[in-house]
Amino acid sequence: MDVHTSEQRSRNMAAIKAGNTGPEMRVRSLLHSLGYRYRLHRKELPGKPDVVLVKHRTVIFVHGCFWHCHECRWGRVIPKTRPEFWSKKRAGNVGRDVRHKAALEQAGWKVITIWECETRSQDEIRRVLNQAGLRMAK
Ligand SMILES: [Zn+2]
Numbered sequence: 001m002d003v004h005t006s007e008q009r010s011r012n013m014a015a016i017k018a019g020n021t022g023p024e025m026r027v028r029s030l031l032h033s034l035g036y037r038y039r040l041h042r043k044e045l046p047g048k049p050d051v052v053l054v055k056h057r058t059v060i061f062v063h064g065c066f067w068h069c070h071e072c073r074w075g076r077v078i079p080k081t082r083p084e085f086w087s088k089k090r091a092g093n094v095g096r097d098v099r100h101k102a103a104l105e106q107a108g109w110k111v112i113t114i115w116e117c118e119t120r121s122q123d124e125i126r127r128v129l130n131q132a133g134l135r136m137a138k
Pocket of ligand 1: 065070071072073074075115117118
């Protein structure tokens with residue numbers, strides 16, 4: 001099953017190339033509107049987290065469901081072409097995610113993961129952040 005239309009796919013690829021993906025931008029704009037100060041992609045931190053809330057000692061990863069094997073319908077997609085290549089590649093991502101999270105937590109960081117499928121509305125992003133224990137100022 002392939003859930004992406006070719007139009008969606010080229011949009012996704014453009015976003016990936018640009019480095020600032022739609023879901024990540026939506027998370028950042030919510031945090032910004034709530035008055036959070038953050039840094040981006042700190043290279044010295046394991047996994048180069050997408051958003052770093054230094055004051056709250058919290059990092060946020062915004063993960064693509066396909067690339068990081070989310071337990072949702074997009075995360076369970078198996079590509080028709082080169083399925084073994086993709087499953088290896090994605091398993092590698094998941095393994096790295098686990099190691100990065102452990103290293104960050106060991107260093108005293110709170111780690112929040114927001115999945116692409118949870119970023120469709122600001123309310124949903126806010127709910128995930130609340131559930132993760134990040135205090136929403138407003
Ligand atoms: Zn998902």
